[in-house]
Amino acid sequence: MxxxxxxxxxxxxxxxIAALVALVLALPLAGVRLSDGGGTGLELxxxxxxxxxxxxxxGRFVLGLWLGMRGRGGSGAVPWFDRAVTRMTPHKTLLLAxxxxxxxxxPLTPLxxxxxxxxxxxxxxxxxxxxxxNIVVGLAGLLDLGYVAFYAVGAYSYTLLAIHFDLxxxxxxxxxxxxxxxxxxxxxxxxxxxxxxxxxxxxxxxGEMIRIILINWSSLTGGSEGITRIPAPSLFGLQFTANxxxxxxxxHQFFGLGFAGIHKLMFLYYIILVLALITHLFSERIRRxxxxxxxxxxxxxxxxxxxxxxxxxMIKLSAFGLGAMFAGLAGSFFxxxxxxxxxxxxTFIESAIILSIVVLGGMGSQVGVICAAIVxxxxxxxxxxxxxxxMLLFGGAMVLIMIWRPRGLLAHRAPSVRLxxxxxxxxxxxxx
Amino acid sequence: xxxxxxDVPGGPGxxxxxxxxxxxxxxxxxxxxxxGIVAVDDVSFGAERGRITGIIGPNGAGKTTVxxxxxxxxxxxxGRIALDHEGGSFLLERMEGFRIARDAGVGRTFQNIxxxxxMTVLExxxxxxxxxxxxxxxxxxxxLLGLKRFRDAEDAAVEVARGWLARLGLIxxxxxxxxxxxxxxxxxxxxxxxxxxxxxxLCLDEPAAGxxxxxxxxxxxxxxxxxxxxxxxxxxxxxxxSVVMKISDHVVVLDHGAKIAEGTPEAVRHDPAVIRxxxxxxxxxxxxxxxxxxxxxxxxxx
Numbered sequence: 001m002x003x004x005x006x007x008x009x010x011x012x013x014x015x016x017i018a019a020l021v022a023l024v025l026a027l028p029l030a031g032v033r034l035s036d037g038g039g040t041g042l043e044l045x046x047x048x049x050x051x052x053x054x055x056x057x058x059g060r061f062v063l064g065l066w067l068g069m070r071g072r073g074g075s076g077a078v079p080w081f082d083r084a085v086t087r088m089t090p091h092k093t094l095l096l097a098x099x100x101x102x103x104x105x106x107p108l109t110p111l112x113x114x115x116x117x118x119x120x121x122x123x124x125x126x127x128x129x130x131x132x133x134n135i136v137v138g139l140a141g142l143l144d145l146g147y148v149a150f151y152a153v154g155a156y157s158y159t160l161l162a163i164h165f166d167l168x169x170x171x172x173x174x175x176x177x178x179x180x181x182x183x184x185x186x187x188x189x190x191x192x193x194x195x196x197x198x199x200x201x202x203x204x205x206x207g208e209m210i211r212i213i214l215i216n217w218s219s220l221t222g223g224s225e226g227i228t229r230i231p232a233p234s235l236f237g238l239q240f241t242a243n244x245x246x247x248x249x250x251x252h253q254f255f256g257l258g259f260a261g262i263h264k265l266m267f268l269y270y271i272i273l274v275l276a277l278i279t280h281l282f283s284e285r286i287r288r289x290x291x292x293x294x295x296x297x298x299x300x301x302x303x304x305x306x307x308x309x310x311x312x313x314m315i316k317l318s319a320f321g322l323g324a325m326f327a328g329l330a331g332s333f334f335x336x337x338x339x340x341x342x343x344x345x346x347t348f349i350e351s352a353i354i355l356s357i358v359v360l361g362g363m364g365s366q367v368g369v370i371c372a373a374i375v376x377x378x379x380x381x382x383x384x385x386x387x388x389x390x391m392l393l394f395g396g397a398m399v400l401i402m403i404w405r406p407r408g409l410l411a412h413r414a415p416s417v418r419l420x421x422x423x424x425x426x427x428x429x430x431x432x
Numbered sequence: 433x434x435x436x437x438x439d440v441p442g443g444p445g446x447x448x449x450x451x452x453x454x455x456x457x458x459x460x461x462x463x464x465x466x467x468g469i470v471a472v473d474d475v476s477f478g479a480e481r482g483r484i485t486g487i488i489g490p491n492g493a494g495k496t497t498v499x500x501x502x503x504x505x506x507x508x509x510x511g512r513i514a515l516d517h518e519g520g521s522f523l524l525e526r527m528e529g530f531r532i533a534r535d536a537g538v539g540r541t542f543q544n545i546x547x548x549x550x551m552t553v554l555e556x557x558x559x560x561x562x563x564x565x566x567x568x569x570x571x572x573x574x575x576l577l578g579l580k581r582f583r584d585a586e587d588a589a590v591e592v593a594r595g596w597l598a599r600l601g602l603i604x605x606x607x608x609x610x611x612x613x614x615x616x617x618x619x620x621x622x623x624x625x626x627x628x629x630x631x632x633x634l635c636l637d638e639p640a641a642g643x644x645x646x647x648x649x650x651x652x653x654x655x656x657x658x659x660x661x662x663x664x665x666x667x668x669x670x671x672x673x674s675v676v677m678k679i680s681d682h683v684v685v686l687d688h689g690a691k692i693a694e695g696t697p698e699a700v701r702h703d704p705a706v707i708r709x710x711x712x713x714x715x716x717x718x719x720x721x722x723x724x725x726x727x728x729x730x731x732x733x734x
Contacts, residue, residue, distance in 0.1 A: 282576070289575040290558075290565035293551070297559040300548035307503065307542075308560045308629050309534030415552040419597075419606035422590060 011064040015057045022056035023049065081404070089412050092367060096280070099370065103273060107266045117265045121272055121337065123377045125330055128276040130357040130369035131283055132326030137355065138364035139287060140319035141299025143200040146187070146207025147354050150180040150324035152214060152346035154331025156221060159341055162231050169233035169336050173329060180328020181321040183210075188320035192313055195302075207351055214343040226342025230335050232264065233271065240264035268337050275333060279326050280366060286322070288416040295319050296364075296416075353377075360401050362408025371409050375401075455516075456481045456665050457502070457633055462511035464497050464689075471497045472508075473689040479633065479682075481517065482663040484655060486680035486697075488670055490709060494689040495669045496543065499637055502667070503540045504529030517632045534563050539631030541622045543638045543669075549611025553602065553621055556610050557593035558586075560628035565589055596624040600654070616647040620654065627658060634658065635667045640675045648672075652679050673710075677701065685709065 030048040035041040088095060103124070107117050129151065136144045157179040158172045167175075191202050214221045221227065232240055238251040240263055251267075252259045286292045294315045297305045302312060335341050357376055361368030375397055383393050401409065455478030464472040472494040479485040487495050500506040502513055504527055513524040515536050522536040532538050548556050558565070568585030569575030575582045597603045600620045605613060610621060619639060626634055636655075640648045656679055658664055670676040676683060677697040685693040685700055687709040693700050700706055 285576055286572060289572050290562050290569055291572045291575075293555055293559050294562055294566075296551055296555075297548050297562075300550055301546050303505075304542070304546035304548065305559070306505075306530045307533055307540050307546075308625070309530050309563050310559070311530050311534070413550060415607055416555055417558065417586075417590065418552075419554050419590070419594065419603070422587075 007068065011061060011068070014064060015060040018060035019053045019057035023053050026052035085410060085412065089414070092414070096367060100273075100277060104270075107269055112262075112266075114262060114265060117262065117269050119378065119381055121265070121269050122381070123373050124269075124272045124276050125334060125337075126354065126357060126373040126377045127370055128272065128279050128330045129327060129354045130361065130373055131276070131279045131366065132323050132330065133354050133358050134323075134361075134364060134366070134369060135283055135286075135295070135326070136319050136323035137358050139283075139292060139299065140295040140316065140323075142316060142319060143196060144203045144320075144323070145200045145348075145351050145355065146203035146205070146210075147323070147327055148346045148348070148350040149187075149207040149210035150184055150327035151331040151334070151350070152210050152343070153183045153324075154180045154328030155335040155341050155345070156214065156227075156331075157328070158332030158335045159227050159230050160220070162336075163227065163229075169231070169332070173332055176332035177325045177328045180331065181325035183328075184320040184322075184324025185317050187324075188317040192316055204348065204351070207346075207348060211343050211346050214346070222342070224343055226340060226344075228340045230339050230341065232339065233267070233336050235267060240267055268333075272330075272333055272337075275329055279329075282326075284366060291315070291318060293416055356398065360398065360408055362405075362411040364413055365408065365410040368408055368410035455479060457667065458512075458514045458516075459498070459502070460512045460514070462498065462501060462513065463509050464494075464501060464506060465509045470689050472501070472686075474510075475686065475689070475691045477684045477691065477694060479665050479667050481632070481665040482659060483681040484659055484666040484668055484679050486668045486670055486676035486683045487686060488673065488676050488683060488700075489686035491671075492688075493686040493709075495686055496637060497689075498686070499540070499635055499667075499669055501525070502532075503538055503635055504532040515633065519632065533629065533631075537630065537632035538635060539626035539629050539633070540635040541619075541626050541637055541639060543641060545615070545618045545622050547610040547618055547622055547625070550609055552607050553597070553610050553613070554590070554593055554606045556621060556625050557596060557628045558589055560625045561589045561592065563629075592628055593624075596628060599657075600624055616643050619643065619647075619651070623651075623654065623658075627662070627664070631664060633665045633667060635669075637669050638671055639668065640670060640672050648675060651675075655679055673701075 026049045030052050031045055033043045033045060035043040103120065106112055106120060129147070133144065133147050136142050136147070154176040157176040158169070161167045161172045161175060162169070187203070187206050191199055194202055215224050217223075218225075234240070235251060237249070238254050239248050240251050243250075250259070251257075251263055257263070287296075294305070294310050295318075297308075297310060298312060298315050305315075306312060334345070338345075353376060357369055357372040360376065361370070361372035376394070379397060380391075380394050383389070405411070457479040459478070460476050462472055462475045463470070475494070475498060477485075477487075487498065489495050497506065501508040501511075502524060504524060508525050511525065515522045515524055515538065517537065519535075519537055522532075524532050524536060524538070527536065533540070548559065551559070565582075565585055566572075569582045594603070594606075597606055602617065602621065602624075605617065610618065613621070619642075623634075623636065623639065639651055639655075643651060652675065655666060655668070659666055668676065668680065680697050683693075683695065683697050683700045684691060685703070685706050687705075692705045692709055693703045695703070
């Protein structure tokens with residue numbers, strides 16, 4: 001490679017093109033602003049445009065220099081990351097265990113203020129949703145864009161059961177899961193014959209349908225105002241309230257502590273931790289069972305699966321149902337945590353975020369979902385201070401991940417069973 | 433027409449209920465139309481257990497369509513496809529594809545290999561034993577609880593897979609992703625995968641396509657081994673005359689959707705209709721051509 005003036009010329013040209021694109025984008029985005037004073041006047045901000053264009057030009061130029069120095073680095077892979085992943089992979093279980101223990105003791109450390117506990121709870125809700133959707137998308141290969149519908153079904157079934165039938169959280173939780181699973185199966189039926197894009201469109205429509213029903217069926221769901229005063233869960237009958245009703249005992253009274261709001265947050269934190277842990281253990285286990293392998297086989301090649309006697313109907317429905325069940329469980333947790341729900345919590349963007357978590361994490365990867373959830377949920381929350389640039393950061397992070405890791409952060413797939421692990425003789429049941 | 437001893441099993445009552453003799457698969461008057469185009473036209477033949485039945489014919493003769501009808505991927509327009517074995521009697525033309533594989537015991541492979549590319553070889557062989565394992569795992573409940581009954585069944589399934597891999601000499605590749613392996617190896621694995629589902633009838637769609645002569649020889653040995661060790665009836669579509677002629681016990685020749693000949697490889701090879709179908713209708717050629725085909729298949733066993 002001879003690197004001479006021609007190279008510089010090319011770099012300047014590319015920077016120029018980038019600057020031109022920036023100019024086109026910056027003119028309407030940064031260059032014009034509705035003036036505040038109540039009128040409809042436009043305020044022109046030429047300097048913003050100049051700054052944006054100059055920044056892009058300089059940035060592209062520096063990027064070009066850097067790439068030039070590294071030598072043409074190929075497809076944009078990150079070698080150190082790949083190496084780290086390869087080295088970590090055998091210790092995946094250990095890593096996950098360490099992660100869970102760390103998360104479990106987090107609220108007991110001095111680090112744990114209200115905000116940390118709250119944020120971690122939020123991330124864990126999405127981790128759980130990601131793991132649930134992973135069953136449908138990652139394992140069974142069914143692109144589901146309406147996953148939030150089952151989240152909504154779970155949230156509303158808990159709320160309605162709790163309010164109208166006066167049932168406790170722990171009774172409603174499995175019921176909400178069952179309802180969501182039922183909805184998953186119901187949705188599954190009409191879309192069995194669809195694949196890929198078509199399936200995505202229909203599931204997207206289903207997600208919107210649920211949301212619109214929730215808005216319009218106001219007699220039951222309270223319409224877009226939603227439902228308030230959703231009861232909070234109790235710990236073996238101990239309430240997390242400052243002044244429990246007659247005949248009830250509050251948590252702080254029972255343990256002789258002063259009342260503190262954070263107790264309830266920590267309790268919720270541990271509930272979602274346990275729920276997420278259950279989701280994880282369940283999906284890791286079921287992946288190694290015949291049904292899990294059947295999901296993957298169906299994802300890989302439906303025709304070959306049929307030829308081996310796999311019933312695609314049952315297999316797809318079981319994936320839809322189980323995936324939806326976890327969304328339902330997460331949904332009822334969400335309802336009890338918020339104490340208030342309305343349909344605007346269950347918009348398409350939620351489905352998109354959950355799907356992004358699965359795709360960015362690497363389809364089928366459990367650890368990947370955690371990483372992606374941290375990036376996609378924590379980052380925007382932490383960046384709340386830069387409110388205007390939040391979505392920009394979000395989009396940028398996604399673009400970068402897709403450039404560096406097109407198959408997701410952790411795309412490694414561990415075989416569900418290995419011949420190598422099972423000595424050579426006859427059955428030595430050592431496997432999982 | 434040189435339709436030999438094994439005549440068309442047409443009449444009623446030919447398929448004895450549980451007699452081990454007589455054809456296991458009986459195809460009668462099978463026709464398949466696609467929007468008025470006749471792909472298969474009134475084809476009848478039989479296939480027996482423990483024997484290799486070859487279906488040959490030029491491109492577009494309707495071989496794969498016949499196959500797809502038998503294995504349930506197409507629903508035939510006209511005709512009856514009956515399968516009789518210890519497991520029961522089935523009318524395949526009325527069954528859904530996966531039931532034909534699961535209940536009637538018909539295994540198949542595909543012309544362009546269809547392994548599960550991102551799963552390991554061992555997993556591919558375990559998916560083939562899904563029905564058995566699913567039952568043992570009590571629809572995943574016993575499996576989730578890790579009960580011994582399921583673990584034993586899974587160990588047994590792994591041993592079945594190990595047996596096949598050992599037979600093919602592929603044990604070292606067991607934990608590799610199937611999609612990364614060489615074409616010839618994938619072919620063998622696909623056959624092993626079909627055999628892991630313990631079929632009574634194994635349908636192979638051009639198994640020798642894309643194999644080099646050595647691999648093709650290995651394939652022949654594998655199929656002869658399956659026939660003698662498992663008594664599986666094998667139905668084989670092949671383009672390449674040399675393969676079919678060497679290992680088939682019985683050959684059915686299709687051309688333009690119709691059966692033009694049937695019989696032993698020897699009889700079919702000298703059948704003028706077959707020669708015409710393969711090489712056109714030029715006058716005076718048949719003798720020379722017959723010689724060519726014979727030369728092509730020299731070294732034929734038995």
